[in-house]
Amino acid sequence: MWSLRLCSRGSRDLRLRITTVSHRASTTSAAQVGEVSDPGSTEVKPFSQIPGPKVLYNIPFLGTAFHFKPFTKYVPDDLLDVLSDARDKYGDIVKIRMGKDYIVYEHLRVGLDLSETFHDRSGVPRDLGTLQGDEWAALRKPSQEKMLRPAVVANYVPLIEKVTNDFVEELRKKGSVDNLLKELMNYTTESVAMLCFNRRLGTKLYKRFEKTYLDIYRIGRKEISAQRKMLEKLQKEGKLDQYLQDEPNFIYSLINDTRMTDDKINSVIMSLFIAGIDSTANTIAFVLINLALNPEKQDRLYQEIKETMGDENTLTKEHLAEMSYLKACVKESQRLVFPLMLGAIRYLEEDIVLAGYHIPKKTLVHPNMNSMTMDDRFYPRPTEYIPERWLRGTKDDIAKGQDFPFGMMPFGFGPRGCIGQRFAETEMYIGVAKVIQNFKISLPPGVTGVKTKHKTFTTPAESVFLNLTDRNISNV
Numbered sequence: 001m002w003s004l005r006l007c008s009r010g011s012r013d014l015r016l017r018i019t020t021v022s023h024r025a026s027t028t029s030a031a032q033v034g035e036v037s038d039p040g041s042t043e044v045k046p047f048s049q050i051p052g053p054k055v056l057y058n059i060p061f062l063g064t065a066f067h068f069k070p071f072t073k074y075v076p077d078d079l080l081d082v083l084s085d086a087r088d089k090y091g092d093i094v095k096i097r098m099g100k101d102y103i104v105y106e107h108l109r110v111g112l113d114l115s116e117t118f119h120d121r122s123g124v125p126r127d128l129g130t131l132q133g134d135e136w137a138a139l140r141k142p143s144q145e146k147m148l149r150p151a152v153v154a155n156y157v158p159l160i161e162k163v164t165n166d167f168v169e170e171l172r173k174k175g176s177v178d179n180l181l182k183e184l185m186n187y188t189t190e191s192v193a194m195l196c197f198n199r200r201l202g203t204k205l206y207k208r209f210e211k212t213y214l215d216i217y218r219i220g221r222k223e224i225s226a227q228r229k230m231l232e233k234l235q236k237e238g239k240l241d242q243y244l245q246d247e248p249n250f251i252y253s254l255i256n257d258t259r260m261t262d263d264k265i266n267s268v269i270m271s272l273f274i275a276g277i278d279s280t281a282n283t284i285a286f287v288l289i290n291l292a293l294n295p296e297k298q299d300r301l302y303q304e305i306k307e308t309m310g311d312e313n314t315l316t317k318e319h320l321a322e323m324s325y326l327k328a329c330v331k332e333s334q335r336l337v338f339p340l341m342l343g344a345i346r347y348l349e350e351d352i353v354l355a356g357y358h359i360p361k362k363t364l365v366h367p368n369m370n371s372m373t374m375d376d377r378f379y380p381r382p383t384e385y386i387p388e389r390w391l392r393g394t395k396d397d398i399a400k401g402q403d404f405p406f407g408m409m410p411f412g413f414g415p416r417g418c419i420g421q422r423f424a425e426t427e428m429y430i431g432v433a434k435v436i437q438n439f440k441i442s443l444p445p446g447v448t449g450v451k452t453k454h455k456t457f458t459t460p461a462e463s464v465f466l467n468l469t470d471r472n473i474s475n476v
């Protein structure tokens with residue numbers, strides 16, 4: 001497998017040379033994939049020899065347009081199809097030169113450019129997701145020390161459990177849902193509010209981007225100062241250190257960190273809040289859809305839940321640790337419906353050799369995860385939902401993907417990887433487990449699949465109706 005010696009998004013050079021690496025190149029030269037190259041070496045093929053669309057397609061500005069309507073059947077949202085065709089035509093590593101075409105760049109980084117414009121216009125400080133270099137590191141380090149600690153995330157299990165119980169009761173009242181994603185957005189908003197603000201919000205934040213962002217910014221400021229007061233009270237009473245030790249709490253430990261000002265904390269909190277809603281809601285939606293489409297897998301998961309929890313209704317971190325099929329169900333759904341349009345994407349900070357080709361620094365490299373996770377060389381029967389392929393005990397060919405950890409990176413990779421991964425996983429495990437514990441779920445008769453569309457996150461193309469058959473379990 002190619003190995004990523006790619007660095008964090010350090011530079012904002014707008015040279016739009018995109019190298020799409022669909023999967024491990026089948027023909028590697030003597031130079032190892034991912035090695036830092038010696039551009040003069042005869043073993044390494046030059047950048048110019050990387051296959052890709054030629055002649056007209058290389059004309060700056062205009063060349064990009066030739067990939068889309070009216071020249072092809074594709075619109076810019078179909079970028080993944082363009083990349084997939086390019087892979088079929090040119091192979092595992094494809095170079096698509098786009099010149100300085102900002103339109104296409106916007107489609108690649110919609111979220112980023114939109115929020116960059118927002119920060120420029122409003123003067124609101126940049127956040128974790130949009131900062132670069134030292135400024136990014138100054139925010140990321142203190143937050144990561146807290147957020148990626150298993151003890152901190154485990155501490156949120158009872159809180160997420162409570163949010164999930166309310167969600168399940170809401171579902172029970174309704175009997176079915178006609179817009180699964182909308183329900184899940186409320187659920188993930190409430191869950192992430194527990195992490196960010198230490199309390200439930202009870203509001204639906206479906207407003208326009210700028211208004212929402214500004215609201216969150218103000219909420220953040222207000223909540224942080226309220227939390228700071230709480231913390232000062234604990235400190236006065238001499239209880240703070242013990243409290244932080246017994247019940248590691250994300251927001252309190254940030255406030256307590258002398259490297260973090262209120263503005264910095266707010267900036268982190270906003271990134272988490274914004275990044276943590278759509279991502280998780282869409283991913284849970286597809287897990288539930290895949291389980292509804294595959295009743296025998298749903299039954300196996302239900303059996304695991306019953307065996308692990310017995311008569312208990314409260315889901316604990318100990319239960320979660322035992323539920324390997326649950327985790328396999330979530331992971332397999334992320335493979336089958338890769339959650340992001342693009343995934344980890346990096347500007348190179350130094351020259352490297354990738355799949356035997358020299359790639360100069362400042363090239364934008366995009367490992368095309370959407371294509372990798374559907375590659376039958378790594379995932380046999382790729383179009384089927386088979387959670388068993390991720391179970392440790394599975395020995396046959398179907399489990400081949402376990403040997404390629406870099407083939408499946410829904411949370412990205414390295415220092416710039418998703419800071420919310422542990423929280424998101426915990427939230428998804430609890431959400432899915434409690435829904436399946438309480439309901440047998442199905443799609444309307446005759447529905448054999450759900451079309452997807454790609455925004456920043458992969459999302460159902462239309463509202464999803466979900467039938468809920470109550471298993472009559474009390475959650476009290």
Ligand code: HEM
Pocket residue numbers: 128129130140192195271272273275276277279280283339340343344345410411412413414415416417418419420421423424
């Ligand atoms: C299933 C849900 C999620 C998926 C698939 C996901 C995926 C990702 C990916 C692929 C990245 C970029 C990683 C890279 O470039 O290597 C990222 C970054 C990020 N994610 Fe997530 N994420 C999810 C949930 C969350 C949650 C729940 C939070 C917050 C609580 C969160 C906060 C962030 C932040 C702040 C960044 C930017 C980090 C930085 O630039 O330093 N994500 N996420």
